[in-house]
Amino acid sequence: MGRKYFVVGTFFGIQLRIDYSWFVIFALIAWTVITGYLPSYWKGLSAWELVVAGLAVTVIFFASVVAHEYAHSLVANRRGLRIRRITLFIFGGASELQHEPEDARTELLMTVAGPLTSLVIAGLSALLWLLARHWHITALEIVSQPVAVLNLVVGLFNLVPAYPLDGGRILRSTIWLIRKDFLSATRTATSAGLVFSYAMMATGVIEIISGYLINGLWIIIIAYFLNQSTRFSYAQALHEKILAKVRVSSLLSDRFVTVPAGISVDTFLNDFVLKYKLYDFLVTDEHGDVTGIIEFSRVSQLNNSRLRTHIDNYVQPLTKALVLKPDDLAVKAFRIMQSHNLDILPVMSGDKLLGIVIRRYLDDYLLVHKLQHQ
Numbered sequence: 429m430g431r432k433y434f435v436v437g438t439f440f441g442i443q444l445r446i447d448y449s450w451f452v453i454f455a456l457i458a459w460t461v462i463t464g465y466l467p468s469y470w471k472g473l474s475a476w477e478l479v480v481a482g483l484a485v486t487v488i489f490f491a492s493v494v495a496h497e498y499a500h501s502l503v504a505n506r507r508g509l510r511i512r513r514i515t516l517f518i519f520g521g522a523s524e525l526q527h528e529p530e531d532a533r534t535e536l537l538m539t540v541a542g543p544l545t546s547l548v549i550a551g552l553s554a555l556l557w558l559l560a561r562h563w564h565i566t567a568l569e570i571v572s573q574p575v576a577v578l579n580l581v582v583g584l585f586n587l588v589p590a591y592p593l594d595g596g597r598i599l600r601s602t603i604w605l606i607r608k609d610f611l612s613a614t615r616t617a618t619s620a621g622l623v624f625s626y627a628m629m630a631t632g633v634i635e636i637i638s639g640y641l642i643n644g645l646w647i648i649i650i651a652y653f654l655n656q657s658t659r660f661s662y663a664q665a666l667h668e669k670i671l672a673k674v675r676v677s678s679l680l681s682d683r684f685v686t687v688p689a690g691i692s693v694d695t696f697l698n699d700f701v702l703k704y705k706l707y708d709f710l711v712t713d714e715h716g717d718v719t720g721i722i723e724f725s726r727v728s729q730l731n732n733s734r735l736r737t738h739i740d741n742y743v744q745p746l747t748k749a750l751v752l753k754p755d756d757l758a759v760k761a762f763r764i765m766q767s768h769n770l771d772i773l774p775v776m777s778g779d780k781l782l783g784i785v786i787r788r789y790l791d792d793y794l795l796v797h798k799l800q801h802q
């Protein structure tokens with residue numbers, strides 16, 4: 429699998445990644461600042477002065493976006509949520525939440541920290557700009573002003589109460605604090621998010637009709653992304669809530685077959701997948717202990733020459749983090765399956781294998797219970 433990102437480094441225990449799609453937005457903002465923003469304020473600049481100043485503005489701006497994300501993540505980590513990664517991508521920055529916050533206060537504090545950071549940076553840049561103007565430090569003046577404006581825009585845009593934007597999360601956690609009902613708070617914040625995304629799409633269409641094609645398209649793309657992530661976030665919140673009420677023991681299945689380690693892919697396909705009409709299997713060592721998980725999807729794309737190789741290359745080794753206990757909440761199984769992209773997980777009591785939890789079954793369980801929330 430080709431990686432779509434590269435790692436910048438790990439700071440304060442949180443990994444900073446850049447998705448390749450980010451270069452698109454970097455180029456777009458640099459281009460806008462260099463050819464549009466700066467020349468309209470500064471008439472006498474040469475081409476290379478514009479480029480240097482524009483790149484400086486863009487780099488400082490994205491450093492501010494990273495600061496915004498770190499503010500979210502550091503507060504979250506202090507409050508016991510584990511955020512291990514921040515990714516810059518085409519729509520800005522994202523702190524990777526392992527799961528929804530457990531309480532309203534945590535969500536409120538960690539969310540407010542982001543836009544607050546952007547607004548503080550905007551304020552400090554504006555102050556620098558005023559000082560630079562006062563002391564006639566032109567280079568500083570040229571750079572600090574757009575940095576202030578861009579951070580102000582990011583701070584304010586994020587405060588729009590459209591879930592999952594920061595403002596929407598602030599709205600949700602506030603309602604959640606008052607009503608003490610996570611789902612109904614999420615539903616209200618989601619509705620606000622959907623209304624906002626449709627209003628944005630309409631704005632985009634008006635822009636296009638008025639002749640601003642690129643602007644309009646860009647607004648529509650962001651609105652569409654927002655709309656999708658609003659729906660996805662709601663579904664995710666709903667799933668977490670439903671699965672937090674049921675234990676693994678009641679979703680346990682004994683419909684599983686084990687595969688001995690070391691067999692060939694060929695044997696696996698014929699003697700297991702085709703024979704048992706199952707896709708996912710537990711792998712056992714010579715003592716019969718479960719050592720891993722093998723899924724059909726991991727070998728289904730192999731070409732002929734790989735059929736004689738051992739399945740071991742495609743086995744997900746069983747670590748402690750992948751083993752469920754019968755009294756674990758189903759939401760834990762759901763999170764592990766999502767983060768490791770697995771379709772089955774073993775349930776064990778000590779060393780004893782009790783059965784498996786199947787993703788398809790979790791999905792069906794959710795489907796049935798979701799009907800009751802509509």
Ligand SMILES: [Zn+2]
Pocket residue numbers: 496497500542543586594
């Ligand atoms: Zn934010």
